[in-house]
Amino acid sequence: MIRIVQVCLLAVFAAGLLSVGCATPPKPRELDALERLRANPDMPAARKRAPDLCKKADGELATATKKWQSNDLGESVNSALLGQIFFRHALALVDQDKSNVRIADAEDALSSAAEERQKVQKDLDDTNEKIGLLQKQTQMTVEMKELQAQRDADKKADEDKLAQEKLQAETAAKVAEAEVAIKTAETVNAPKYAPELYKSAVQILDKAQGEVQSKQMQQAQSSAAIAKKTADDAFAAAKPSYDRDSQAEENHKKADALFAAASALPGVTARRDVRGSLQRIIVAVPADRLFVKKQTVIAPGKDMVLDPIAELIKKKDFQNFPVQVVGYTDSRGGETSNLALSGARAQSVFNALVTRGVDVRRMMASGQGGAEPIADGRTAAGRASNHRVEIVFLYQ
Amino acid sequence: MNMATQRNRATKRGQPNEGMMTRYTTMFLFLAVLAVPVMARAGEADDLQRQIDYLKQTTNDLERQDDQKAVATEIAMMRSWLDNAWTLRSQEKYEEVRIVLDRCEAQANMVRQLLTASELAAQADAKEKEVKRARGQLDRTKKALENAKIQKARLEGRV
Numbered sequence: 254m255i256r257i258v259q260v261c262l263l264a265v266f267a268a269g270l271l272s273v274g275c276a277t278p279p280k281p282r283e284l285d286a287l288e289r290l291r292a293n294p295d296m297p298a299a300r301k302r303a304p305d306l307c308k309k310a311d312g313e314l315a316t317a318t319k320k321w322q323s324n325d326l327g328e329s330v331n332s333a334l335l336g337q338i339f340f341r342h343a344l345a346l347v348d349q350d351k352s353n354v355r356i357a358d359a360e361d362a363l364s365s366a367a368e369e370r371q372k373v374q375k376d377l378d379d380t381n382e383k384i385g386l387l388q389k390q391t392q393m394t395v396e397m398k399e400l401q402a403q404r405d406a407d408k409k410a411d412e413d414k415l416a417q418e419k420l421q422a423e424t425a426a427k428v429a430e431a432e433v434a435i436k437t438a439e440t441v442n443a444p445k446y447a448p449e450l451y452k453s454a455v456q457i458l459d460k461a462q463g464e465v466q467s468k469q470m471q472q473a474q475s476s477a478a479i480a481k482k483t484a485d486d487a488f489a490a491a492k493p494s495y496d497r498d499s500q501a502e503e504n505h506k507k508a509d510a511l512f513a514a515a516s517a518l519p520g521v522t523a524r525r526d527v528r529g530s531l532q533r534i535i536v537a538v539p540a541d542r543l544f545v546k547k548q549t550v551i552a553p554g555k556d557m558v559l560d561p562i563a564e565l566i567k568k569k570d571f572q573n574f575p576v577q578v579v580g581y582t583d584s585r586g587g588e589t590s591n592l593a594l595s596g597a598r599a600q601s602v603f604n605a606l607v608t609r610g611v612d613v614r615r616m617m618a619s620g621q622g623g624a625e626p627i628a629d630g631r632t633a634a635g636r637a638s639n640h641r642v643e644i645v646f647l648y649q
Numbered sequence: 650m651n652m653a654t655q656r657n658r659a660t661k662r663g664q665p666n667e668g669m670m671t672r673y674t675t676m677f678l679f680l681a682v683l684a685v686p687v688m689a690r691a692g693e694a695d696d697l698q699r700q701i702d703y704l705k706q707t708t709n710d711l712e713r714q715d716d717q718k719a720v721a722t723e724i725a726m727m728r729s730w731l732d733n734a735w736t737l738r739s740q741e742k743y744e745e746v747r748i749v750l751d752r753c754e755a756q757a758n759m760v761r762q763l764l765t766a767s768e769l770a771a772q773a774d775a776k777e778k779e780v781k782r783a784r785g786q787l788d789r790t791k792k793a794l795e796n797a798k799i800q801k802a803r804l805e806g807r808v
Contacts, residue, residue: 331748338755345762352769359776366783373790380797387804 278324283333284317290340299343302350310339420470427477428465431458434484438491442498443484446491454483497649504574504648508534511571511646518565520558532648536562537627540582540598540640549597556605562644563609566616576616577645578603583636584623595642596620602642697738697746704753705731711760719767720760727756 291314293299300307313336320329435443435454443451461476508525515523515536522537538558545552551559566576580595580602596619603618628635708731712724734749 331752335752335755338752338759342755342759342762345759345766348766349762349769352766352773355773356769356776359773359780362780363776363783366780366787370783370787370790373787373794377790377794377797380794380801384797384801384804387801391804391807 277322278326280321281317281326281330281333283330283337284314284321287314287317287333287336287340290337290344293340293344295344295347296340298347298350299340302346303343306339306343306346310336310343312336313339417470420474421465424461424465424470424473424477427474427481428458428461431461431477431480431484434481434488438484438488441488441491441495443487443491443495446494446498447487450483450487450490454480454487457483501649504532507570507574508532508646508648511565511574514565514568515646518561521562530649534646534648536565536644536646537638537641538562538602538644539637540642541637543602543642544598547594549594549601551601551605559602559605559609563606563611566606566611566644566646567609571646572612572615574615574646574648576606576611577643577647578606578616578618579643579645580618580620581625581639581641581643582623583639584626584630585636586623588622591622592620594620595622598642602644606644693743694738694741697734697743697750700750701731701734701738701746704750704757707757711757711764714764715760715767717767717771720763723756723760723763727753727760730756 287310290296291310296307313332317329317332317336320326320332431454435451435458438447438451438454457476457480461473461480464470464473464476512523512525512534515521515534518536520538520542524535524537526533526535542558543551543555565571566574578599580597580599582591582595584591586594599618599620603616606616607613623630623639626635626639627641628638630636630639704727708724708727711720711727715721715724730749730753734746734753737743737746737749
């Protein structure tokens with residue numbers, strides 16, 4: 254029995270040894286790696302791309318597996334490594350193809366993008382060019398508007414300035430006119446003959462000048478116009494009085510000169526008197542210096558006394574004096590005959606003066622008879638004085 | 650006829666000793682037969698050494714080309730294998746050396762392809778970056794065009 258048990262145990266031990274000796278060793282890591290590599294998703298592509306390499310790898314896989322199973326681990330590892338190399342080689346080729354495809358795709362995309370960008374860039378350039386033109390146009394429009402506005406402003410300023418200058422000139426002219434009018438009024442001594450109007454005109458002119466200073470041209474013009482009108486009125490008001498007084502004064506001066514000259518004449522008497530508004534210078538020529546007895550014709554040789562009188566009448570300074578040739582007689586005799594005698598003698602003297610160049614239009618002749626005696630008619634000397642021809646210069 | 654007899658005959662005739670000649674030839678041939686395997690083994694060792702040197706040089710070249718260090722592991726493995734091959738050669742295990750060198754050769758070819766694949770991938774990446782940049786530029790240009798059209802329309806309205 255013991256023997257049987259011993260035999261059995263021996264048999265079991267022998268079987269164990271046998272089983273241990275015949276068991277497959279652990280699979281090499283390289284073989285595992287090769288099998289994982291073979292399951293790579295890219296492997297179908299690799300087989301298509303490099304069928305020879307994959308076939309060789311498959312062969313190495315089979316060899317490695319066989320060697321492993323036959324316990325030849327060294328050979329198994331070597332084949333597994335070779336198989337990996339072949340598979341990885343094939344996969345590298347696949348990767349290259351993929352990269353080439355990526356490169357080609359990228360180049361296509363680049364080309365497409367570049368083409369599209371070129372087109373877009375061209376559109377952009379065109380648009381930017383148009384924008385540039387539009388901006389330039391806009392800028393030019395703005396500049397033109399500004400220029401136009403500036404021109405308008407300048408024009409308006411010029412017009413305003415011109416209008417202002419014109420207004421100033423007009424105002425100055427009107428003020429000058431008023432000043433001239435006042436000066437003109439002064440020439441007729443308006444301060445004397447129209448003092449109210451003159452004073453008013455001067456005040457209004459002062460006001461106008463003040464308004465000119467304060468640039469109130471319209472008011473200045475109005476004031477100057479009023480001042481001018483007032484000055485004109487003053488002139489108009491003063492002129493008649495001025496003229497009259499001036500004439501009178503002049504006449505008086507001339508009359509004084511005339512009287513002095515007449516007084517210096519030989520054989521005549523000169524006197525002055527006033528009759529109404531008329532002033533008179535009377536040059537009395539005794540009748541016996543011209544006539545013989547009752548004659549009416551100037552006696553020959555006696556008319557020389559008229560020469561200086563005629564020269565006096567013709568003298569330029571006295572040409573505006575009207576002259577009356579008035580004959581007188583003494584109070585004796587009939588009035589009618591005296592009037593005729595005095596008138597005839599006056600006419601003779603008149604003619605003699607005309608003969609000596611005196612303007613006939615300046616003179617008139619009349620006879621007054623025995624009127625207006627200048628001496629006592631009761632004496633012979635008085636009657637001789639009253640018997641006369643007077644040359645009367647009239648003035649106002 | 651043995652060799653000694655032939656030598657004696659040649660001497661006697663005053664001619665070159667045929668026996669000696671034969672003996673020398675035989676010896677030469679014997680030595681040659683003995684030397685051929687030795688020489689062949691020596692030539693094989695040299696040949697393997699040249700292959701190992703060549704593959705080491707190849708490894709260096711590949712390493713120089715691998716500026717992206719994409720195949721550093723494979724090259725390190727190849728160096729290890731070549732060291733192993735050198736050791737095996739030293740141990741005159743020429744058959745095993747050839748197996749290893751064949752594997753190294755295959756590895757070198759694979760590494761070349763991996764390098765090429767890596768370069769192409771880098772090129773593809775660069776191209777794709779370029780594409781991305783170009784598309785970015787295109788998008789910006791399109792946007793600029795859109796804005797320019799808006800500006801143009803606004804200006805046209807103003808003008």
